[in-house]
Amino acid sequence: xxxxxxxxxxxxxTKEYQLKNNFGIRKKQAVHAVSDVSIEIYKGETLSLVGESxxxxxxxxxxxxxxxxxxxxxxxxxxxxxxxxxxxxxNQVYQKxxxxxxxxxxxxxxxxxxxxxxxxxxxxHKVCKSREETDKRVRELMAMVGIRPELADRYPHxxxxxxxxxxxxxxxxALNPMMMVxxxxxxxxxxxxxxxxxxxxxxxxxxxxxxxxxxxxxxxxVHYISDRICVMFLGKVCEIGDTEEIYKAPLHPYxxxxxxxxxxxxxxxxxKREHILAGEIPSAVNPPSGCRFRTRCPYAKDICGxxxxxxxxxxxxxxxxxxxGGEMPTVP
Numbered sequence: 001x002x003x004x005x006x007x008x009x010x011x012x013x014t015k016e017y018q019l020k021n022n023f024g025i026r027k028k029q030a031v032h033a034v035s036d037v038s039i040e041i042y043k044g045e046t047l048s049l050v051g052e053s054x055x056x057x058x059x060x061x062x063x064x065x066x067x068x069x070x071x072x073x074x075x076x077x078x079x080x081x082x083x084x085x086x087x088x089x090x091n092q093v094y095q096k097x098x099x100x101x102x103x104x105x106x107x108x109x110x111x112x113x114x115x116x117x118x119x120x121x122x123x124x125h126k127v128c129k130s131r132e133e134t135d136k137r138v139r140e141l142m143a144m145v146g147i148r149p150e151l152a153d154r155y156p157h158x159x160x161x162x163x164x165x166x167x168x169x170x171x172x173x174a175l176n177p178m179m180m181v182x183x184x185x186x187x188x189x190x191x192x193x194x195x196x197x198x199x200x201x202x203x204x205x206x207x208x209x210x211x212x213x214x215x216x217x218x219x220x221x222v223h224y225i226s227d228r229i230c231v232m233f234l235g236k237v238c239e240i241g242d243t244e245e246i247y248k249a250p251l252h253p254y255x256x257x258x259x260x261x262x263x264x265x266x267x268x269x270x271x272k273r274e275h276i277l278a279g280e281i282p283s284a285v286n287p288p289s290g291c292r293f294r295t296r297c298p299y300a301k302d303i304c305g306x307x308x309x310x311x312x313x314x315x316x317x318x319x320x321x322x323x324x325g326g327e328m329p330t331v332p
Contacts, residue, residue, distance in 0.1 A: 004044075007077070007178065007211050008041045008213075009039070009075075010064065010075055011073055011076065012036045012073040013070050013072075014035055016030040016071045017030060017031040032235050032287055033056050034060050034070075036236075037073075038237075041213060044205075044209055045228060046205070046228075047226070047228045048213075048215070048216060048225070048230065049061065049214070049230050049232060050217060050230070050231055050232070050258070051232035051238075051258075055233055055234060055281075056232055058183055060232070061183055061215050062181075095175045096179065097179045097180070098172035098179075100168055100182045101185075102185065102187060102188060104162075104164035104167070104168055105156075105161065105188070108167060110155060112155075113153050114151065114155070114156070114159075118141055118170050122175070141171075141174055161189050161193065162196060168185075169204070173204065179210065179211040179212070181212075181215070182213065182214045185197065186216075186218075194221065198221065212225075219262050227243060229246050231255045231258065236320065237318075237320060239324075240319075241319075242317070247259065252320065253298075254296075279295065289305050301329055303322050309324075
């Protein structure tokens with residue numbers, strides 16, 4: 001990966017939400033949503049963020065687009081630090097980075113026709129010179145995502161969930177972006193429709209050389225669409241690397257348990273499950289000292305509570321575990 005072009009990079013990106021009491025006065029405590037995340041996204045690849053609900057993956061994705069302002073850290077896009085960009089400067093960035101939202105029922109304005117929804121970014125950024133040119137582009141985008149252009153004057157409620165997500169994808173493609181942040185784009189859809197949307201995303205990526213940041217908790221979906229995977233737990237990166245390598249031999253215990261939790265019809269795979277994760281996710285207000293996963297990790301030793309593990313390199317992968325790359329301690 002070292003020879004590939006980095007399209008977007010985060011450096012120690014952090015988001016903390018200050019807690020307030022009933023009178024709106026700030027407390028000393030804060031929610032540590034994302035903590036010191038440094039990752040690279042390469043041009044033309046699909047990098048997936050995975051982890052349990054509340055791990056910070058959606059917050060991280062929205063921070064990359066400056067939809068959520070980071071507490072500290074840097075966001076480097078196309079070689080430039082966009083962290084302190086003004087609203088006018090970010091409008092230029094938004095022509096290059098677009099987002100596909102999770103819920104196709106909520107992300108489309110029900111009072112606007114499909115023609116208006118898809119045309120909105122074109123008119124906002126003054127891409128087309130005339131109404132005829134705009135209408136032509138809308139029809140092209142609808143055909144591109146598998147929606148018949150003659151349905152352009154219908155409203156979102158007249159379409160199925162899968163069709164609405166296709167409309168959302170067409171809207172995101174309108175400005176010919178370089179990168180798309182896909183925030184759980186198929187989780188609200190029926191399983192039979194999920195594969196159609198995933199195949200559409202892959203086809204569009206191949207045709208337009210798109211880069212995807214794909215956010216999901218479904219490891220089956222992630223395995224199908226990803227080139228690389230970034231596993232997060234409680235705002236921290238546990239492991240990042242090539243999809244097939246991680247699925248074949250995970251380095252971090254949390255990654256290992258996530259993969260073992262994937263439902264399987266194979267009785268041999270079910271028998272190989274060593275442990276089931278016990279307990280609840282620790283509080284993001286008061287995270288554990290050292291390794292944040294240690295309170296749920298059956299391999300944890302004293303060093304795990306005394307020192308936070310660094311995200312170290314292991315060939316083409318990185319993992320944040322004191323015992324990664326070696327033999328795990330025996331379980332008591």
